[in-house]
Amino acid sequence: MTPNPTRLDGQVALVTGGAGILGRVFCRALAEAGAQVAVLDLMEDGARAVAAEVGGDAQGFACDVSDPVSVTAAVEAVMARYGRIDVLVNNAATKTADVRAFFEPFETYSLDTWREVMGVNIDGMFLMAQAVGREMLKAGSGRVVQTASIYGLVGPDGRIYDGSDYLGGPINTPAVYSASKAAVVGLTRWLATHWGDKGIRVNCLVPGGVSSGQNGAFSDNYSARTPMGRMARAEEMAPPLLFLASEASSYVTGQVLAVDGGWTAW
Template sequence: MAAPQDGFRLDGEVALVTGGAGILGRKFCAGLAAAGANVAVVDLTGAEDAAAQIGPAAAGFSCDIADPASVHSCVAAVMERFGRIDVLLNNAATKTADVCDFFTPFEEYRLETWREVMSVNIDGMFLMAQAVGREVLKSGGGRIVQTASIYGLVGPDARIYEGSDYLGGPINTPAVYSASKAAVVGLTRWLATYWADKGIRVNCLVPGGVSSGQNSTFSERYSARVPMGRMAEADEMVGPMLFLASQASSYVTGQVLAADGGWTAW
């Protein structure tokens, strides 16, 4: 019988990661490659650079996941390069082209900004799951892991944003972000039941707050709200992701795994 830890190996498999050049995406791609997978790093920009940092097991593909034609071309290119896709890590999200618009108070939020966020955070997930799903069905099965957020499960605590600073200005959690991430959870459960008898498992990874350049005021306020007393490091999301992406979770589908230091337990 194989050792339990062997279930986490992905030797010879192919993983496609959207948002692969981002803060979490780069960690995810490196973790998948370390587990033995060939990795298709997919992003709007920076994918080739991110793939080069991993090495010969990775290749970069430019894609606008909100554009059906771009998604179709990207998946076709990945199939041509690797011949198969075993794992889709549906990870891409956006703060829009103008971060100030993204953090606009709810009462003044523009419908155009709302739609821009939704076009990536949920429409893009749908398009990529659909396109990759078609290929995975042909091969007899695979895994899809979709990245949501704790704010897709619970509402934000506005008090932690008092005195916050990130990307050069004050921040908050916009309603569109929570709504889009809640939709990711719903899509995950729907796909899990829809494809369960086809050998495709679909699960959702829910990261808590990850330290990525927020000022000390935000970090302290956020950490005080977490049972474990701190924010996460990006590396700490890789293990939970690998569990869901590998055969270690062979009897797990339709589940929402919160790696949040206990935030949603309170």
């Protein structure tokens, strides 16, 4: 019988933003595939709670991905605990401490908020890829999956936000979000070519809109704009992640996999 190439038995997967909506789904899927999961999150209690939910040999760690000292300490702690890192799911992102400032109109957007978002969404990707990449280079192998967004590929359709409500108010897609997610795509391709002959593969997972508490008006508008006619469920991101994180994608690197119900096809 041919072994299942998506199995990760005996391997260690590190997930940043592990206590988030997608992060906890990723952690669960990786553990179910046999991996030992290091759950990293800004909130250590959240990371530990997810690790407890996942079970097995999962462990939670505190990490501020925008802080080089915190990143170095977290990666060192993971290496001390597990001795290796086979998979990095570079997933952490932020809506900032002030979510209303995050959704401020472009014309009045604060540079401080812009920098706060960039500090996590792209600086954090760089710092974590750098720190984990050094360990993967020593091992001569590794897989990196970086989470972007459809709005790193295309501009937002402002019409879907008519009547929207989420996290206590109306929402939009800020320019900083699109810019940071487009940067993730560029970083992915650069790293894939930089490490291509070093045994390290780097790919980008691009989720479409995931249902996570948006109001009915937003969900209806988004669904009408999507060829498949609905928003995604968070769990639908897990199989594509496992494909990119495992030997099922052994000859795939530098690729951008949009899991968006056809959104970017229109």
